[in-house]
Amino acid sequence: MKLESLRVELRPRTPWEAVELGTALVRRNAAAIWIPWLLLVAPVFVAVNLAALAAGRIWIAWLAMWWLKPLFDRIPLFVLSRAVFGETPGVRDTLAAQRSWGWRAMRGHLSWRRISLVRALALPVDLLEGADPARLRERRRVLGDAVRGQGMLLTLVCLLFVAALSLSMLSLALLFVPWEFLPESVRATWSLLTVQPPPWAQFALHAVAWIATSAIEPFYVGAGFGLYLNRRTRIEAWDVEIALRRMRTRLASTATALLLAVAVASTLPLPSQAAPRTPTAQDDDRAPATRSDRASVPRSAAAMHLSDVFGEARVDDPGFDRAVEQAYRDPLLRPKRTQSHWQARQRERHAPPPDLAFPALAKIVAFIGEFGLWLLLLALLVLLAATAKRWLPWLRGGLVARTSPAPVEVADAALPDVLPEDIAAAARRLWREGRPRRALALLYRASVEAMAARAAVMLVPGATESECLRASRRMPDPQDRDAFARVVRVWQYAAYAQRLPGQEEFDGLLDTLAQRFGWAR
Known part of the structure; x- marks a missing residue:
C-alpha cells in the first residue's frame, strides 16, 4: 500500500x-x-x-x-x-x-x-x-x-x-x-x-x-x-x-546536496597550492615572518574558503530555536490527556432573604421546583388507581390472544343458491327484520353475479373480495365499477370490522345498486 x-x-x-x-x-x-x-x-x-x-x-x-x-x-x-x-x-x-x-x-x-x-x-x-x-x-x-x-x-x-x-x-x-x-x-x-x-x-x-x-x-x-x-x-x-517516510525523503535530498557540495569544494585549489608571488620592494621593507606565521597563513585561508562554501554556523540562530519549540509542541512527541470526573460539592443552604414580600410563597415554589417530578409521578399513580376500573378490564382483555377472522368469500353469505327475483325488496325486508349483515351479504352476492355477467368473467368458487375487484375492472362502464367497489367496501367493513352502515347509507347504496344493475322496478 x-x-x-x-x-x-x-x-x-x-x-x-x-x-x-x-x-x-x-x-x-x-x-x-x-x-x-x-x-x-x-x-x-x-x-x-x-x-x-x-x-x-x-x-x-x-x-x-x-x-x-x-x-x-x-x-x-x-x-x-x-x-x-x-x-x-x-x-x-x-x-x-x-x-x-x-x-x-x-x-x-x-x-x-x-x-x-x-x-x-x-x-x-x-x-x-x-x-x-x-x-x-x-x-x-x-x-x-x-x-x-x-x-x-x-x-x-x-x-x-x-x-x-x-x-x-x-x-x-x-x-x-x-x-x-x-x-x-x-x-x-x-x-x-x-x-x-x-x-x-x-x-x-x-x-x-x-x-x-x-x-x-x-x-x-x-x-x-x-x-x-x-x-x-x-x-x-x-x-x-507517512511522517517518517516524508522525513526520509527530505533527508535523502539534503544528503545528496551536501555530498555534491563537498565534492565541489574538494576540487577547488587551496591557497597553499597557488603559484609563488614575485617579491616586491614593499615586501623587503616588512619584518621577516617567522616559521609559525608562514605556516598559519594557508590554514586561515582554507578556513575562510570553506566558510564561503558552507556558510558560517550560528549557534544562536532564531530559526533553529523556533523549530525546536515547534517540535516540542508536537502532540506525538509530548502527548497530553485531559480527564474530568464528577465530584460532589457541599451545598450551602441559604435562608430566603428577609426582604421578600411573601416568604411562605417562596418556600412553596422552591419545594415544588425541587420535588416537582416526584409530585407529578405521585399524581399519576393516584390517577391510575382511581381509574383502574376503566382500563384494567381492557388491559386484561388485550392480553388474551385473539384469532383473526377468516377472510370472507363470495359463498360466505348463508343464502340459498338461487337469488330472489326482487333483490332490492328482499334486502330491505332483511334490514327491517334486524338482520343487516344478511342483507349486506345478499347485496354483495347479487352484485358479484351482476358484475361477472357484465365483465364476462368466470369466477372460481370461493373467490375473495380482491379477486372480485380485479375482475370488476373489465366492466366497460366506470360508474358500474364505482358502484361495485362501494358495495365491496361496505361489505368488508361489516364482515371484518363489524361496522354496519346507517339507515341512510344503506338506502343510498341499495338505490345506486338497483339503478346500476337493473334491480329497480
Missing part, C-alpha cells in the same frame, strides 16, 4: 469526524459513484418489480431489493478505495469490476450477516483486505469493536433519512392540490395506497422508497469507509509512518 500517495490528511480522529471524512469523500466523487449505481441498479429494480407484479406479490420485490443492497454497495466502496489514492476509476472500469470484485465476501453478506447493524464497518474489511476467514474475523473484531456503537447509530440515522426522504417525496405531490380539495385528496391517496392498490401505485411506492435509498446508501458506505480508515490510522499509526 502506497501510503504516501493518499489524498486525505491522516490523523487520529473521533468516530464522528471519521464519518464526516467518509461523506466528504462521497461528495467529492459523486459522479463516479452515482452514474454506475444508476446504470447497474435501475435495470435490476425494474426487472425485479415486473416479475413481482406478474406474480401478484409486490412484497417479493421489496425483499429482493433490500436483500441485494450489499451487492450494490460494492460500487461506492470500489470508487472510494481507489479515489483515496488519487486513482478515481471511470464508469466503465467500475462497472467492469463488478463482474469479479468482491464476490467471495458476498457469500456472508447475503446470508448470515445480512441483518448486521454494522455492515458499513465489515464491508471494507472483507472487500479490501481479502484474507482467510479466520484472519478476517479477527480483523473485524479488532477494527469494529471500538466503534460498534457508532456503527449502529450510523445505520439508524441513515434509515431515518431514507424514511424522511420517502415521506417528503410522497408529500410533494400534495403541494399541487388546492387547499379546498386537500382533505379529500389525502383520504383518496391513503385509500389508494392501502386498500387494494393497483399495480402502478405499488410500483410507484416502491420506486419512491428506492430513490430515497439510492440517495442515502452511498453516504452510508462512505461513512463506514471513513471509520475503517480512522481505525487503521489509530491502530497501525499510518500518520506516523
Whole structure:
C-alpha cells in the first residue's frame, strides 16, 4: 500500500469526524459513484418489480431489493478505495469490476450477516483486505469493536433519512392540490395506497422508497469507509509512518546536496597550492615572518574558503530555536490527556432573604421546583388507581390472544343458491327484520353475479373480495365499477370490522345498486 500517495490528511480522529471524512469523500466523487449505481441498479429494480407484479406479490420485490443492497454497495466502496489514492476509476472500469470484485465476501453478506447493524464497518474489511476467514474475523473484531456503537447509530440515522426522504417525496405531490380539495385528496391517496392498490401505485411506492435509498446508501458506505480508515490510522499509526517516510525523503535530498557540495569544494585549489608571488620592494621593507606565521597563513585561508562554501554556523540562530519549540509542541512527541470526573460539592443552604414580600410563597415554589417530578409521578399513580376500573378490564382483555377472522368469500353469505327475483325488496325486508349483515351479504352476492355477467368473467368458487375487484375492472362502464367497489367496501367493513352502515347509507347504496344493475322496478 502506497501510503504516501493518499489524498486525505491522516490523523487520529473521533468516530464522528471519521464519518464526516467518509461523506466528504462521497461528495467529492459523486459522479463516479452515482452514474454506475444508476446504470447497474435501475435495470435490476425494474426487472425485479415486473416479475413481482406478474406474480401478484409486490412484497417479493421489496425483499429482493433490500436483500441485494450489499451487492450494490460494492460500487461506492470500489470508487472510494481507489479515489483515496488519487486513482478515481471511470464508469466503465467500475462497472467492469463488478463482474469479479468482491464476490467471495458476498457469500456472508447475503446470508448470515445480512441483518448486521454494522455492515458499513465489515464491508471494507472483507472487500479490501481479502484474507482467510479466520484472519478476517479477527480483523473485524479488532477494527469494529471500538466503534460498534457508532456503527449502529450510523445505520439508524441513515434509515431515518431514507424514511424522511420517502415521506417528503410522497408529500410533494400534495403541494399541487388546492387547499379546498386537500382533505379529500389525502383520504383518496391513503385509500389508494392501502386498500387494494393497483399495480402502478405499488410500483410507484416502491420506486419512491428506492430513490430515497439510492440517495442515502452511498453516504452510508462512505461513512463506514471513513471509520475503517480512522481505525487503521489509530491502530497501525499510518500518520506516523507517512511522517517518517516524508522525513526520509527530505533527508535523502539534503544528503545528496551536501555530498555534491563537498565534492565541489574538494576540487577547488587551496591557497597553499597557488603559484609563488614575485617579491616586491614593499615586501623587503616588512619584518621577516617567522616559521609559525608562514605556516598559519594557508590554514586561515582554507578556513575562510570553506566558510564561503558552507556558510558560517550560528549557534544562536532564531530559526533553529523556533523549530525546536515547534517540535516540542508536537502532540506525538509530548502527548497530553485531559480527564474530568464528577465530584460532589457541599451545598450551602441559604435562608430566603428577609426582604421578600411573601416568604411562605417562596418556600412553596422552591419545594415544588425541587420535588416537582416526584409530585407529578405521585399524581399519576393516584390517577391510575382511581381509574383502574376503566382500563384494567381492557388491559386484561388485550392480553388474551385473539384469532383473526377468516377472510370472507363470495359463498360466505348463508343464502340459498338461487337469488330472489326482487333483490332490492328482499334486502330491505332483511334490514327491517334486524338482520343487516344478511342483507349486506345478499347485496354483495347479487352484485358479484351482476358484475361477472357484465365483465364476462368466470369466477372460481370461493373467490375473495380482491379477486372480485380485479375482475370488476373489465366492466366497460366506470360508474358500474364505482358502484361495485362501494358495495365491496361496505361489505368488508361489516364482515371484518363489524361496522354496519346507517339507515341512510344503506338506502343510498341499495338505490345506486338497483339503478346500476337493473334491480329497480
